[in-house]
Amino acid sequence: MTLVSSQRLYAGRIINLDLDTVRFPDGSTGQLEMVRHPGASAVVPFLDEPRAADPRIILIRQFRHAADSFIWEIPAGRLDPGETPATCAHRELEEEIGMTADILARLTTIFTTPGFTDERIHIFLAHELKKGTHRREKDEFMEVETRNVYERAAARAQDVHVRQLLDKIAPSRERKKKGTHYGSTP
16 A cells, blocks of 8 residues: 555544545555554563463553453553663563563564554563562553463363464473363373
């Protein structure tokens, strides 16, 4: 697709909204509403070695207006102007859960909803955590909890296909030796 023109409809504190006129691959043109976002970083904080049989991670249970409920999340936040994704990940880790990480490894970058926004989230794995000081923003209401990754996933897996997928994603000889597997066969 080729951008023909763009009109800013709204400029906000977190997002902007543009009305883009684009040329589609077949040569026709159309208008798309696009939410512009500076991007974000998210961190999966491991208290244990990530390759351990059932490592512990830290999760946040936070109230989200859009969901009209508390939801489980990993620490995450918007990139500040000029900030690198890794710097943002370190900042959010300490701000939200009061931890710093000696090791921060990039996992991937994803588009959250590419049909209408350019927001990308850079996802990191953090371990060798040390106590820091949380500095939550005044509109952040959250609880911080430690969870075992695979034990929780197995407890929530209702479908045999989900269990088999979890075994493929996170195979562990130690878990299989202990009989902690998700599929129907060890």
